[in-house]
Amino acid sequence: MNDSPWLMRIESGLSAHFNMPQGPSRPGTLWTVGLKRGAEIYTATVKALLADDATPATRKNSGYQAATAMQYLSDQLSAGWHPSQAREHTIHIGNPREPTSKAPRKPFWKLW
Secondary structure (H helix, E strand, O other): OOOOOOEEEEEEEEEEEEOOOOOOOEEEEEEEEEEEEOOEEEEEEEEEEEOOOOOHHHHHOHHHHHHHHHHHHHHHHHOOOOOOOOOOEEEEEOOOOOOOOOOOOOOOOOOO
16 A cells, blocks of 8 residues: 555636535535546546635635645545545535634734
């Protein structure tokens, strides 16, 4: 078994409204992610639907959405999934979490 890490990259993204079996269509992006480990090369698709409460900033931030899709796949790989196993990947993307602790801010007049 190969213990080297998987390399990932976003190969494409298709933003659209996706039909839902029940209820109205939902906005999101279908991400195609390239996965590589040694000589193994695969692609996986992740349908990333936006949560109802997603802010306008979250809806515009394709970098955050792509990173979330790749993090999801990384978690799946860590849990034992292999890209050769066909699977529909659907996630719901919400707003980024606020940091739990913030560093104290320096007064605007301090430069160091």
